[in-house]
Amino acid sequence: MSFRSILLLILVTAFLTTNLEAQVAGLEIVGGEGYAETTITAQILFSTDLPTHGFSLGVSHDPAILSVESLANVHTGALLQALNGNSGPDFFEVNIAPAGGTGITVACITDLFSPFDLLPMMTSEPLIQIDYLILPDAPVGTLSPLTLTSDLGSPPVQTVMVLELAEVTPTMASGSILITEPLFIRGDLNQNGSVSLLDGVLLLYRVSGLEPPGSCRDADDINDDGVLTIGDAVYLFQYMFTGGAPIPGSDGTCNPDLTNDDPLDCADFLICD
Known part of the structure; x- marks a missing residue:
């Protein structure tokens, strides 16, 4: 192959490579x-x-x-x-x-x-x-x-x-x-990963308007009846201290709402994200 042919081949290859890039x-x-x-x-x-x-x-x-x-x-x-x-x-x-x-x-x-x-x-x-x-x-x-x-x-x-x-x-x-679907722990109002006496007290403040609503109203609905009332706090206290019925659909871990036909929602539950 002549020098001219080699040079032409190099130029064509360079041109094609540039266009491919x-x-x-x-x-x-x-x-x-x-x-x-x-x-x-x-x-x-x-x-x-x-x-x-x-x-x-x-x-x-x-x-x-x-x-x-x-x-x-x-x-x-x-x-x-x-x-x-x-x-x-x-x-x-x-x-x-x-x-x-x-x-x-x-x-x-x-x-x-x-x-x-x-x-x-x-x-x-x-x-x-x-x-x-x-x-x-x-x-x-x-x-x-x-x-x-x-x-x-x-x-x-x-x-x-x-x-x-x-x-x-x-x-x-x-x-x-x-x-x-959102995951949450029913009854864990302060979203610290466990259900305690404080959660029930916090609910009393929320339903009385002394504290703003939480980011997950489904978690506040402790008895899972679709409404937030003082009855939810009483349900929790009875469960914790008098042998009352367990919290519906909750085993203490993050779970979806099994009764999602109520007007309550769960916009955010940080510990379960």
């Missing part, structure tokens, strides 16, 4: 888990090997399980917000009710004016955060998918990234949100 981009959705009527924040992670001037994407979800309530529930990550002297991207458009399905679409141009402020190369950088409300009737145990898509919107919003002057279709890893 310019095609490396990825999106990944990280979901989470939560229970009905709570909000879970999913993140969209970006990875690129070149500076990024813009992107667009769609994320679909199941409308029977999840909802994005308002535009305020779609946030920019720290790297996006830092653009243009911390004023964020020049063009950032979100649609939470796109045509073609249920989900959201996002379109972003980092900077409209030269010299352009571009996103740097990044690895698993959380650029977009989405707050999903889990609907009241979401079945426990459901794994609800969050799917990157190019089918939402009219015209459809393509899931693409612009790395400098190259439009790239990224690799895509969709995510999900698992629907769980």
